Amino acid sequence: MTTTMDVQNSAAVKTEPSLRVPIVLGVLGVVALVLFGLLGPAGAVTTFRISTGADAIQIPALELPTRATGIALSIVILALAVYSFILVRAGRKTPTWLLAVFGVLWVLTFLTWAVADKSTSIVSLLQGSLLLAVPLAFGALGGLLNERAGVVNIAIEGQLLTGAFGAAVFASIADNAYVGLVAAPFFGLIIGSMLALFTVKYHVNQIIVGVVLNVFAVGLTTFFFGSLLKDNASTLNSPPRLGVIDIPILSDIPIIGPVLFRQSILVYILYVAVILLTIGLFRTRWGLRMRAVGEYPKAADTVGIDVEKTRWHNVLLGSMVAGLGGAFFTVGSVGAFGEEMTAGKGYIALAALILGRWNPVGALLAALLFGFADKLQQVLGVLETPIPNQFMLMLPYIVTIFAVAGLVGRVRGPAAAGEPYIKG
Amino acid sequence: MKLELRGITKRFGPLVANDHIDLVVEEGEIHALLGENGAGKSTLMNVLFGLYTADEGTILLDDEVREFDGPGDALRAGIGMVHQHFMLVPVFTVAENVMLGHEETRGAGLLDLDAAREHVVALSKRFGFGLDPDAVVENLPVGVQQRVEIVKALARDAKVLILDEPTAVLTPQETDDLMEIMRQLAASGTSIVFITHKLREVQEVADRITVIRRGAVVGTAEPTAPVGELADMMVGRAVSLGVDKAPPQRGEETFHVSDLTVIDGVGNRVVDGVSFSIAQGEILAVAGVQGNGQTELTEAILGVQESAGGSITLDGRELRGLRPDQVLTAGVGFVPEDRTVDGLVLDFTVAENLVLDLVSRSPYSKGVAMNLAAIRSNADERIDEFDIRTQGPAEEVGRLSGGNQQKVVMARELSRSLKLFVASQPTRGVDVGSIEFLHKRIVAERDAGTPVMIISTELDEVAELADRIAVMYEGTIVGIVDADTPREVLGLMMAGVPLETARERATQHEGDDQ
Numbered sequence: 001m002t003t004t005m006d007v008q009n010s011a012a013v014k015t016e017p018s019l020r021v022p023i024v025l026g027v028l029g030v031v032a033l034v035l036f037g038l039l040g041p042a043g044a045v046t047t048f049r050i051s052t053g054a055d056a057i058q059i060p061a062l063e064l065p066t067r068a069t070g071i072a073l074s075i076v077i078l079a080l081a082v083y084s085f086i087l088v089r090a091g092r093k094t095p096t097w098l099l100a101v102f103g104v105l106w107v108l109t110f111l112t113w114a115v116a117d118k119s120t121s122i123v124s125l126l127q128g129s130l131l132l133a134v135p136l137a138f139g140a141l142g143g144l145l146n147e148r149a150g151v152v153n154i155a156i157e158g159q160l161l162t163g164a165f166g167a168a169v170f171a172s173i174a175d176n177a178y179v180g181l182v183a184a185p186f187f188g189l190i191i192g193s194m195l196a197l198f199t200v201k202y203h204v205n206q207i208i209v210g211v212v213l214n215v216f217a218v219g220l221t222t223f224f225f226g227s228l229l230k231d232n233a234s235t236l237n238s239p240p241r242l243g244v245i246d247i248p249i250l251s252d253i254p255i256i257g258p259v260l261f262r263q264s265i266l267v268y269i270l271y272v273a274v275i276l277l278t279i280g281l282f283r284t285r286w287g288l289r290m291r292a293v294g295e296y297p298k299a300a301d302t303v304g305i306d307v308e309k310t311r312w313h314n315v316l317l318g319s320m321v322a323g324l325g326g327a328f329f330t331v332g333s334v335g336a337f338g339e340e341m342t343a344g345k346g347y348i349a350l351a352a353l354i355l356g357r358w359n360p361v362g363a364l365l366a367a368l369l370f371g372f373a374d375k376l377q378q379v380l381g382v383l384e385t386p387i388p389n390q391f392m393l394m395l396p397y398i399v400t401i402f403a404v405a406g407l408v409g410r411v412r413g414p415a416a417a418g419e420p421y422i423k424g
Numbered sequence: 425m426k427l428e429l430r431g432i433t434k435r436f437g438p439l440v441a442n443d444h445i446d447l448v449v450e451e452g453e454i455h456a457l458l459g460e461n462g463a464g465k466s467t468l469m470n471v472l473f474g475l476y477t478a479d480e481g482t483i484l485l486d487d488e489v490r491e492f493d494g495p496g497d498a499l500r501a502g503i504g505m506v507h508q509h510f511m512l513v514p515v516f517t518v519a520e521n522v523m524l525g526h527e528e529t530r531g532a533g534l535l536d537l538d539a540a541r542e543h544v545v546a547l548s549k550r551f552g553f554g555l556d557p558d559a560v561v562e563n564l565p566v567g568v569q570q571r572v573e574i575v576k577a578l579a580r581d582a583k584v585l586i587l588d589e590p591t592a593v594l595t596p597q598e599t600d601d602l603m604e605i606m607r608q609l610a611a612s613g614t615s616i617v618f619i620t621h622k623l624r625e626v627q628e629v630a631d632r633i634t635v636i637r638r639g640a641v642v643g644t645a646e647p648t649a650p651v652g653e654l655a656d657m658m659v660g661r662a663v664s665l666g667v668d669k670a671p672p673q674r675g676e677e678t679f680h681v682s683d684l685t686v687i688d689g690v691g692n693r694v695v696d697g698v699s700f701s702i703a704q705g706e707i708l709a710v711a712g713v714q715g716n717g718q719t720e721l722t723e724a725i726l727g728v729q730e731s732a733g734g735s736i737t738l739d740g741r742e743l744r745g746l747r748p749d750q751v752l753t754a755g756v757g758f759v760p761e762d763r764t765v766d767g768l769v770l771d772f773t774v775a776e777n778l779v780l781d782l783v784s785r786s787p788y789s790k791g792v793a794m795n796l797a798a799i800r801s802n803a804d805e806r807i808d809e810f811d812i813r814t815q816g817p818a819e820e821v822g823r824l825s826g827g828n829q830q831k832v833v834m835a836r837e838l839s840r841s842l843k844l845f846v847a848s849q850p851t852r853g854v855d856v857g858s859i860e861f862l863h864k865r866i867v868a869e870r871d872a873g874t875p876v877m878i879i880s881t882e883l884d885e886v887a888e889l890a891d892r893i894a895v896m897y898e899g900t901i902v903g904i905v906d907a908d909t910p911r912e913v914l915g916l917m918m919a920g921v922p923l924e925t926a927r928e929r930a931t932q933h934e935g936d937d938q
Contacts, residue, residue: 283534285527292513292524299511302475303525303576304496415514423475 021094022085025102029081032106033074036113040067046112047119052258059254066116073109077102111376114385125379126259126372133364133371134266134332135160135342138325139349140356140363141273142188145318146195147358148281149311150294150416154210155195157346158217159188159319163326165221168337169229171239177331180239181265181324188323189316191217196315200308203420214346222339229337237336242266266324266332270364273321277360290314294414297421307421322349351400358413370396425486425502425583426451427472427615432481434464434471441467443640444481449584454606454616456630456647458623460658460855464639465619466508469586472617473505474498485584499525504577505586510569512576514562518555519544522576547575551605566715567598574605585609586617591625595713596883596915603629621658622884623651658856669867672891675704679844679875684734684744686720686899694720696899697734702844702875707866708904709878709890712918717899718879719761722848725877726758727751738844752781755843759833759850761879763826767833770822774814775803777821778836806835811861827858834862838869845869848879863889883911 044066051059080102084094111120139156146153166187171180191213198204229237245268247261281287289310292300297307329345330337348370355369356362377392427449434442441464449455459465470476472483474492482489485501492498498505512521523540530536541557548555553571561569570590577585587606591599606629610616620626626633626647633645635657642657679702686695695717702708710718723729725736727748736743743751752758760766768777779788779799787798803817810831814824821832830851837845850866851859866889870876880886886893887907894904895917903923905913916926 279534285529285533285535288520288524288527288535292516295513295515296511299513299521300524302473302495302505302507302511304494304499305525306494306496 019085019088021099022081022088025081025084025094026078028102028106029074029078032077032109033071036109037067037071037074040070040113041116042067044116046115046117048115049119049121050123050255052121052123055252055254055258057252057254061119064112066112069112070109073105073112077105077109080105107372107376114380114387115383118383120379120383123255123258125375126255127262128375128378129368129372130259130263130267131328131333131371132374133367134270135325135328135345136349136352136370137270137364137367138266138273138328139322139346140352140367141277141360142318142320142322142325143350143353144277144358144360144363145290145314145321147353147414147417148294149290149314150297150414150419150421151195151199151311151315152206152210152418153195153315153318153322154207154350155191155213155217155319155346156322156349157342157344158191158214159322160326160329160342160346160349161214161217161221161340162187162190163323164329164341165224165326165337166323167327167332168239168330168335169236171331172236175240177240177242178265180331181242181327184327185320185323188319188321188326192316192319192323195319196312199420200311200315203422206418206420218340221337225337225339233336239331239335241333241335242331264332266328269324274360274364281360291414293421294416297416297419301421301423307423311421322346325349348397351397354413355400366400369399372396425615426484427503427584427617428484428487429468429472430482430484432468432471432483433479434467434476435479441639442471442478443638445636445639445641447634447641449615449617451583451615452610452613453631454610454618454629456626456633457617457619457636458621458626458633458654458658459636460621463621463636463658465636466588467639468636469505469588469617469619472498473503473586496525499580499582502581502583503586504580504582504584506570506573506577506588506590508589508592510566510573512561512569512572515560517558517560518564518572518575519557521561521572522557522579526580543579544575547578551608566593566713567595567601570594570602571605578609582614584615584617586619588619589621590618591620591622592881593714595919596911597919599625623654623658626654627651655856669889670871672703672706672870673873674706675873677701677703677875678739679877680735680737681725682735684721684724684736685732686717686724686729687732688720692899694899695724695731698896698899698901699734700894700901700904702877704873704875705870706891707870707876707878707889708892708894709880709886709907710894710896711880711883711886711890711914712896714881716896718848718881718896720899721896722758722761722846722877722879725751725846726756749781755841757837757840757842757845757847757874759830759837759847761848761852763829763833764822768821768829771820773818774807774812774821774824774832775799775817777832778803778806778817778839780836782836782840802839806832806839810835810865825855827854830854830862831858834865838865842869842874844877845874846877846879849881850878851880851882851885859885883914886914887911 046064046066046069048062050062080098084098087094139160142159143153143156163184167180167184170183171177194213195209198209199206242264244262245265251257251261281291289300289305293305293307293310301307326342329341352366352370353363355366356364373392373396377389380387380392381389429445429447432442432445433440445468457465467476471478474495474497483492484490490501492501513524519537519540522544528536528539544555544557553575555568555571555575561572590602594602606616606618618630630647633647633654635642635645635654637658645654645657682699684695684698685693688694698721700708712718720729724731725743727743727746731744738754738756741754743754764770769780779802782788783794788795800817806812807814807817812831812835813828821829824832847866851862854862866876866878878889890907892904893907893909893914895902895914897918897920902917902920905923910930912930913926916929917923921929
């Protein structure tokens with residue numbers, strides 16, 4: 001009897017897709033409805049500002065009744081969860097757009113509740129998110145170049161840090177932020193060349209080298225900070241900051257304009273980098289060979305591709321990209337360099353790389369998610385909402401853990417990442 | 425293109441893998457390179473392909489001396505190789521794999537995927553391969569993957585094609601197809617080096633045969649040479665190709681597997697409703713092409729693979745759901761298919777490996793301490809009994825030859841009194857001398873009244889050992905037949921043809937031949 005039961009169960013496992021996704025969505029929907037809708041403050045008004053003072057077209061601020069909006073949005077959210085359930089029942093997967101829309105609406109519902117009787121600017125929230133995502137995105141792209149060629153890059157953190165240091169010093173000396181921007185990649189290269197030397201040439205365990213290099217980068221920058229920058233702060237550690245560049249016409253589009261096209265040059269370089277990398281990775285000889293080396297280096301070797309050279313090139317290029325991202329911390333935001341100022345952002349970039357499935361666009365979106373959470377936490381801190389903002393900071397990482405654990409399908413990285421290639 | 429190797433020598437430390445090898449392959453010739461596993465065939469071809477650099481000797485193409493610094497050079501010179509383990513990127517499409525390394529581009533350096541697709545389709549049509557250029561390689565069956573490898577070589581205008589043990593992963597029917605392809609290629613002027621240790625195939629397809637033993641050429645032969653003669657050359661002494669074994673003395677059926685199902689991580693039924701029984705004193709051989717569920721079946725019996733349904737009973741006791749150590753204690757001896765990964769701890773000594781699963785019991789340990797003297801004397805006994813060629817019990821197992829490693833595994837498993845003996849690929853990568861010995865031990869275990877289950881992808885081995893043969897295909901048992909079933913029938917069954925149809929088709933074939 002048990003035998004037949006087991007067989008039936010196993011058959012059931014095979015034919016029916018998992019109900020995990022719809023159930024998670026459903027629970028989140030109910031939480032939103034109860035917490036942000038039904039239990040929301042009655043009679044309160046939430047104000048979202050949509051235009052900035054500099055906009056050509058001014059849109060009046062949105063004033064919403066907190067509780068009614070929360071309930072309305074929650075109902076839409078629950079409808080999405082139900083739709084997902086129906087799809088799964090019909091044997092289909094929950095589409096990614098549904099998850100995306102669900103996420104956006106859920107956050108909006110939460111925001112409506114959190115900003116009750118207060119006012120916040122949507123534009124500055126999004127603008128800030130994008131800006132905070134910059135170092136994460138550059139770090140993730142740098143890591144992507146490494147990992148797609150088969151070298152795990154734990155040293156993103158170190159590359160960001162040296163990049164930040166180099167940008168600050170050179171921008172200060174030249175009194176020009178753009179000089180710092182040019183210097184940053186070469187400081188990332190210091191870490192990258194060591195990573196390549198030890199992992200590619202000497203086949204040392206990539207994780208260990210990466211961790212050691214991070215510690216090394218902290219030691220190196222702290223040493224120079226203490227021995228040089230502190231005493232000569234005015235000449236070596238007071239860099240000018242990158243200005244905001246308005247893209248004509250585009251920056252005048254409501255909401256999108258100020259968010260996407262009223263940014264520093266680093267953001268525009270990021271756009272270009274994502275586009276170039278996407279094309280490069282999937283549409284060029286360089287990308288095909290890089291991916292082959294990252295998936296199955298021996299196969300690449302047997303068709304005459306130099307595995308070692310490919311890995312060297314990509315590790316060095318990747319470190320330069322990450323180093324450039326490091327410039328954000330100094331010339332891109334606060335200006336002066338500070339000890340250990342990257343504060344683990346390199347590891348978060350690594351998480352963005354994984355969440356983005358080793359894809360440039362995916363990595364950018366994941367970085368934006370993390371950037372948004374960071375900005376949201378800042379905004380809520382100022383608004384003094386009932387939720388401790390540390391919880392907000394945790395949210396994206398909880399999302400990452402679920403994502404990597406397989407909630408949105410199995411995440412599969414380059415097969416040979418982490419394995420040294422020893423010929424013969 | 426004519427290929428000539430003169431005095432090729434390749435050393436790895438003190439080991440001479442290739443010792444002054446001379447070889448001439450004429451244009452349009454199928455030249456078989458015959459030798460045992462470890463004779464140095466693959467090393468020689470890796471030298472030719474530029475993966476290794478020869479210590480001595482020269483390579484000539486059309487009587488011109490060439491030097492290859494890496495596979496890129498060899499490819500440009502017109503040498504293509506189909507490796508034993510396919511060199512295909514699993515997540516790439518067929519077209520991407522074929523174009524890799526010599527990509528055509530257009531416009532601003534963008535890949536010209538259309539050109540690659542057309543190339544694949546054209547070549548595939550010419551040889552009747554039926555390849556889809558946009559199929560992702562990891563989703564293709566191995567036989568088709570091999571065709572992708574061949575197309576990959578042809579797409580680079582290979583004039584010399586090296587096939588390294590190409591039939592190891594194929595069904596007999598796929599092997600026949602491959603041979604037909606080889607003949608076609610040779611007819612169109614491609615020179616083919618066919619590396620193998622299977623005598624039957626050599627006789628069928630080769631124009632000339634060069635036999636290699638212990639890294640040196642021991643002679644050449646015509647395909648008409650008798651099998652026994654070729655085998656003698658390969659092994660270096662007269663080998664009896666067949667174990668003397670008495671008819672089985674079948675006792676009670678004590679081992680039953682019924683309706684066993686194993687589902688893998690992605691939901692495939694890798695073992696699908698398998699049922700069979702083995703009697704005391706008989707050998708059941710499970711035949712089939714690699715990857716048809718044999719591994720999962722044995723692992724489910726041992727308990728390292730979770731099974732989704734069915735039952736496994738030994739002497740009336742249910743083994744399903746037990747931990748591997750409980751299964752072993754219940755009297756199961758198990759030889760895993762990959763000894764270097766699952767059967768031995770290579771860094772441990774011979775003595776330690778001989779008691780790996782026994783060490784926690786008396787007499788090998790007392791309380792928490794190991795009894796080193798007992799372990800040592802056990803090792804001495806086993807080394808003697810199984811003729812394990814080693815410097816001594818304290819030698820690391822990883823330093824032994826494949827055959828002697830396998831003897832260690834076998835000695836350990838057979839040193840207990842067993843109620844069931846399961847051996848997966850018991851002689852894979854083992855020299856012919858040891859094969860004989862191991863086969864005799866397996867038969868001896870049977871004669872002692874133990875039910876024996878052998879899993880082998882080599883039909884020769886199956887034919888030699890089996891009292892009955894179960895053929896597996898895609899997780900199911902196609903049929904269980906007597907040991908004297910013709911190879912052709914077994915071959916068809918290995919491709920999934922049911923027993924009756926296979927019999928009919930096989931007899932038809934014979935009719936056609938006459």
